[in-house]
Amino acid sequence: MRADRLLSILLLLQVQQRTTARELAQRLEVSARTIHRDMEALGAAGVPIVAERGVGGGWSLLEAYRTSLNGLNEAEVRALFLAQSGRVLNDLGLRQAADAALLKLQAALPGSARHDAEHARARLHIDGAGWGQSAEAVPLLPAVQAAVWADQQIRMVYRRADSTAVERVASPLGLVAKGSIWYLVAAVDDAVRTYRVARIQRAEPTGAACVRPANFDLAAYWEHSKAEFRANLPQYHATLRTDATSLEYMRALGRYARVLSAEPAGDAGMLRVEMLFEGEQHACEYVLGFGSRAEVLAPPALRALVLETARQVVARYEQPSGG
Template sequence: MRADRLLSILLLLQVHQRITAKELASRLEVSERTIHRDMEALSSSGIPVVADRGTGGGWRLLEEYRTRLNGLNENEVEVLFMGLPERVLRDLGLQKASEGAQLKLFTALPTMYKQRAEYARQRLYIDSASWRNTEEATPALARIQEAVWQDRKLSFSYRRADGTYVERVADPLGLVVKGSVWYLVVAIDDSVRTYRISRIKEAQVLDEASQRPPDFDLASYWKQSLVDFKAALPRYYVTVYADEYALARLNQSPYVHRIEQMERLDGEGRVKLVIRFDVEMEAHDFLISFGSHIEIIEPDTLREHILQTARNLLSFYERKTSVSVPLDDEQVDQGQR
């Protein structure tokens, strides 16, 4: 622990040029007395640490004692300091390690590049969380990560979409985080499969070493699996007429990326759209919310489905309004006269 602290002190001195014992003690969560002992240890090992007395004083390194990191251009420096999203690092238990690595890298940069690193850090922040805060619980992630990092076989229970559980023993190949969702890529029975980690229970790291296909590349596999997944999705196309209000709403919804065709109808103030959905029920539930602002042209089955839903709603509310409503005080008074 002390060796880590001494290194941290050295790096902080290189970053800040001058820093007080009180500030160091606060950052490293030790006493000022401990900091003074650490400074003596650094000095004894030949590192030129100097204490400046008085206002504005503190500990500093002699100017000639600096490390340098050469061979990086400005763009490469900026990319290095953009970093991974905090949530990904937190889930993997690497947030502290990332902070330490950033500090060490920053101190090793030539002075001219330190400004570019800080420039990038102040102008880009990656937030991987969704607006709806739908982060999934992944209690098995730490154990799975251990198996992946140590190249050990993994046994686990997996909950299928229907709620049933299956038992698996697999060779873990890698972890993928997409948005806020973690996935485990494994090899089972000479095939590569993907499992959603939030559905994994009772993961156990086995003593047996895992087997990794020699030509396997995680990034290439994931990119191809996305292509295959999208290609296998069902497709349900709907042709509609939409007014300006409906078009504005569509442009602000996720379905704007599913508009396959758009044709403006001259003189009518409407547009003809072809929208892609997965299934009819999805199209029904979304399009009915537009009311009369969207007219469904085809398919006829969807048009009839929405018409029937509208009739059912009308009948429902007509029955509700036919039930006697309690009179207010004024109506009661008028009835008594």
């Protein structure tokens, strides 16, 4: 609708200060000619729009023409700009609407509040897809969060996966929520590292300010870190025989089991599926979860393991109940 487009143009000009008709046309998916007509309509309505020609020119608003959103404190601004999950919004088809809403809010915020919003978005990233773990206690999350907001170094005692405790002086760069699991991204010894917040046993401010690496992007770092984690997982290749319905579920199930390819297996409705697993035991448990709907074709060792495990299950259930 034209009214929505005119409002979007107005808000874009407030956020970006100056933009060209071509940029607006691309952003709003209309022609440059339509944008020029919209600018005439805004001008006729009394909006002080200025057109500058030449290199570096474009459309802009007079500096005095601003809107203001009053009554929001710093915590409320942070909450508004962080209360979103990219994956959920994409699944619901609401990503574009969410971006438009944030643009409107950003345009209406006064300068100091806009800084608070940008500060929060640079330091907290929400990743809604969990690793599969249940929620865990994070008693030191408030202390870590305070250090992240204040850009202040902390001295922490961290329990590694092998249960050994180490002491580190860390410059907190941001927090990431991976499903129900919290991670701290911090600079330690000139390297950016990731720490599970539940394993932090002590966290105390040092009084020193942390220095953020130039152009550090928390979301980009996290995506790169996830890709490296997946690439370094043990990879066990197996070939299965299954039906189309089970294949769809396999693709949705996902966790550390990846469908590489699928092609007709020769039988009506059956498919030959190439997959990657963490390891042999994981592949065995995965296949058994599909019962008679999945059959291992290769490797022979996995087929033998599934058969032997199935026999043990049958033997267990043939015995009288221990209860």
